[in-house]
Amino acid sequence: MAELVTILIDGLTYASWLFIVALGLTLVFGVLKILNIAHGSFYALGAYGAATMVAWFASMQFAPWLSLVAMLLAAVAIAAIVAPLTERGLLRFFYGRDEVLLVLTTNALFLIMEDLTKLIWGANPYFVSEPYALFGNVDIGVQSYVGYDFMLVGLAVTVGLAVWWGLNRTRQGKIVLAVIHSPEVAASMGVNVSRVYMVAFSIGIFLAALGGAFTAPMISVQPGVSVGVIILSFAVVIIGGLGSIEGAAIGALIVGMARSVAVHTAPVAELFAIYLVMAVVLMFRPEGLFQRIQARKI
Template sequence: MSLLPAALIDGVMYAAWLFLVAVGLTLIYGVMKILNMAHGSLYTIGAYTAITLVTQWLAGGSEPLFSYVLLIVAAVITGVVLGIIIEYGLLRHFYREEPVVLLLMTYAVFLILEDAVKLIWGVEPYVAYEPYGLLGNFTIGTLSYPNYSFVIVGAAILSGVALALFLKFTRYGKLLRAVIHDQEVSKAIGINVQRYFLYTFIVGAMLAALGGALTAPTISVAPGMGVDVIVLAFAVVVIGGLGSLPGAALGALIVGLVRSFAVHYWPEVELFSIYAVMAIVLAVRPKGLFAAAEPRKI
């Protein structure tokens, strides 16, 4: 029983990180119906960009607190630049093709970006722990946790709430929901669907990069780190239901808690536990827990 509080806290913190890295993936699929295999590379490049900016900033003896702003700036730069290049320069020319073609296109982009990372930053790991250690620690009973964990939890909550409020209460959010439900009717009433596709992909790329940027101070940033992320992100969105924002949140919480309890009580099955949960959920709900109803055209 002494492990229970630690397992619960670790599970919630891990779930927040999972949601942060998966929400962009589920947003892009929900609007564009594209399984973006390049999501992991966007996460990786966001981490590398953040490490580069923070390292250069701190090397000049500048104010360390501003490094937190640089993490967000890195995510914005990565998302906007790569989002425009990938969607406007590549994907929009293949929307009339079968979904598997777009899937393969994003996988090709993933392979290209993985090699681009090695060409630009090399293969040696990068570290910049200052933003992580600057905030200190907090204690709950006998347990000690870094305050930086609150940054990731807060970013995850803020991202989810902001997206939900945008989709439900703003004019552009309602138009985007129309695009999600029926692209043909949206075009017929004058909505520029391609423009919404571009904006959606940019926001999704920014969220992926934000996950990488906020994670960068807590790890050694190295090539290939996006591979594990894309696998976990797919597990989260598949459990929750592809394209569902509440599903991504619930999927992240389930995966986070299951993994945490496995680590604390049965470490040998940590990796297996995630896929076991995914298999059980899909056996009961093949399209996920919050799968959106598909319109039937007559």
């Protein structure tokens, strides 16, 4: 029984940060129709930015709980700086062109950003230990778990509900949904489609950076961390259905639980278990579990 509880908690913790990152990926696809290969790089920038901000806050001898604010500010800063440069300076020139060209463009951006992070932060790993100890330990049965993991689950739920509410219960969200369904009709009704693209892309980058920032205390932040994240994020959105918030949540839970079961029962099959689940889902639901919009073929 104790092992089952451990598997469930580990799977839920893993799914929580993965959902935040995948939510940004599926939002960008839903609005801009872009399969953003560089999404993992924004996650890495969030992790590196959080490591830098937390270290600076610690050097200034601020209260330890402010390290959480530092990580949030890092994600906001990454989105505020990188989003305009990427969307206005690069992607907007490729709207309406062949989808393969967009994939190649974001892949090139991914390679550039990988080298850029090495130039800025070097090749040595960074460790963000301060926030991880803020929530103490939680005892469940005979096992003790880190409280930070449960905070991360709460953050994922909060982010998911906030994005859902923003899209479905606000005027701005209705405008975004209109652009998703038909940019041409939305533009004819006076909607500034270019601005909607910019805002949606900024939120997508923020979510990726937020996932990276709040995952940084749990991992070693080092070059290459973005590669595994983008693969897992694509697995999540493919399982759940491109462009679906509900699909991203269910997909993240499936991937998280599959990985947790594999890690605790057959560690060598960790990645195999994820790809196996994805293959089984696509066999019966090629469009994903919660596909809402027709994915463009590449």
